Amino acid sequence: MNVIYLDKEYLTDEHYALALGFFDGLHQGHLALVDEVKKIADEKHLKSAIMTFDRHPLSLLKNEKCQSLISSNDRIELLADMGIDTLFVIRFTMDVAKLSPQAFIDQYLKHVDHLVVGFDFHFGHKNKGDVSSLSHQHFEVSVIAPIMYDEKRKVSSTLIKELLTSGNVEEANRLLTRPFSIRGEVVHGKKRGRTIGYPTANVDFDSYYVIRRGVYGVRVKLNDSVYYGMGNVGINPTFNELSNDLLEVHIFDLDEDLYGKTIKVEFIKFIRDEKTFSNIEELKLQLKKDEEQIKKTLTITKYSI
Numbered sequence: 001m002n003v004i005y006l007d008k009e010y011l012t013d014e015h016y017a018l019a020l021g022f023f024d025g026l027h028q029g030h031l032a033l034v035d036e037v038k039k040i041a042d043e044k045h046l047k048s049a050i051m052t053f054d055r056h057p058l059s060l061l062k063n064e065k066c067q068s069l070i071s072s073n074d075r076i077e078l079l080a081d082m083g084i085d086t087l088f089v090i091r092f093t094m095d096v097a098k099l100s101p102q103a104f105i106d107q108y109l110k111h112v113d114h115l116v117v118g119f120d121f122h123f124g125h126k127n128k129g130d131v132s133s134l135s136h137q138h139f140e141v142s143v144i145a146p147i148m149y150d151e152k153r154k155v156s157s158t159l160i161k162e163l164l165t166s167g168n169v170e171e172a173n174r175l176l177t178r179p180f181s182i183r184g185e186v187v188h189g190k191k192r193g194r195t196i197g198y199p200t201a202n203v204d205f206d207s208y209y210v211i212r213r214g215v216y217g218v219r220v221k222l223n224d225s226v227y228y229g230m231g232n233v234g235i236n237p238t239f240n241e242l243s244n245d246l247l248e249v250h251i252f253d254l255d256e257d258l259y260g261k262t263i264k265v266e267f268i269k270f271i272r273d274e275k276t277f278s279n280i281e282e283l284k285l286q287l288k289k290d291e292e293q294i295k296k297t298l299t300i301t302k303y304s305i
């Protein structure tokens with residue numbers, strides 16, 4: 001897949017079927033758009049493309065902390081696996097934000113023969129453009145109906161974040177169509193884990209959505225290998241030393257120096273909340289119980305979601 005970063009307009013002789021959006025999470029709803037783009041590209045002999053932004057528009061416009069459900073690397077990897085030919089990434093600046101809907105179309109969609117958007121798509125200055133602004137243009141338009149979660153709510157990044165905040169990681173994973181994951185480099189911690197029999201790889205992550213604090217059954221990807229383990233998101237209240245949330249994982253059946261390596265932690269099942277123990281022995285006993293419980297559940301589900 002070609003990844004093309006856009007500052008200004010893009011000149012090309014290619015013709016595209018293209019879906020436009022931020023696609024945070026690449027969840028069920030987004031995948032309906034991706035499937036439609038591929039289908040139309042096939043039928044009309046066009047290149048298939050996704051057009052997105054390098055950061056969430058709201059993070060610039062409202063200075064909101066918009067932590068993503070997926071890293072841009074993972075998003076690129078997934079779209080490539082899905083068979084998309086080209087990913088256009090618009091560098092989102094105030095100049096882009098100020099473009100009127102028509103100016104946006106003129107600047108970025110010249111090479112588009114068929115545009116695919118979701119039913120509630122908005123774009124252009126102050127989000128004034130919507131599906132009606134896309135008629136009478138040089139492209140055909142497909143508008144994709146919402147994929148619903150229940151009678152009232154559509155599948156959305158906001159809903160998935162709510163599920164993750166409440167510990168319902170299995171339901172979030174179902175809507176994402178893959179486990180929610182955090183990728184990062186293994187960094188040095190307090191070196192306490194190894195002394196209590198549970199070395200933990202501390203994962204340095206910054207721009208991700210932080211899920212509910214607590215203990216999870218996890219799957220860990222390191223280079224080309226897959227491991228299982230138990231992860232903890234929180235502040236280790238027993239030791240009362242941390243102010244920021246930490247993600248750490250103890251990987252089952254592994255004894256290896258992981259410092260400096262990048263691992264991907266996939267969250268499979270929420271086990272319990274983080275607790276404050278009165279001493280290390282109690283924490284150790286609990287970790288043993290967690291290990292047994294997680295090994296049992298992960299075996300039952302055959303380590304899959």
Ligand SMILES: Cc1cc2nc3c(=O)[nH]c(=O)nc-3n(C[C@H](O)[C@H](O)[C@H](O)COP(=O)(O)O)c2cc1C
Pocket residue numbers: 189190191192193194198199200201202215216230231232235236237238239248249250273274275276277283287290
């Ligand atoms: C599966 C798991 C569950 C944990 N649960 C708790 C907990 O409930 N309370 C707590 O204070 N720390 C908890 N911890 C964090 C430990 O306190 C921490 O791993 C230990 O202090 C080692 O820290 P270090 O990696 O900085 O050496 C947990 C860690 C893991 C891996």
Ligand SMILES: Nc1ncnc2c1ncn2[C@@H]1O[C@H](COP(=O)(O)OP(=O)(O)O)[C@@H](O)[C@H]1O
Pocket residue numbers: 186187188189190191192193194195198199200201202249250251252253254255256257258259
């Ligand atoms: N099974 C394992 N799971 C996680 N980390 C492991 C494992 N075996 C060895 N390690 C290594 O041990 C380190 C964790 O030991 P720990 O005493 O908790 O130190 P730190 O406080 O620096 O995380 C990891 O970063 C990794 O390099």
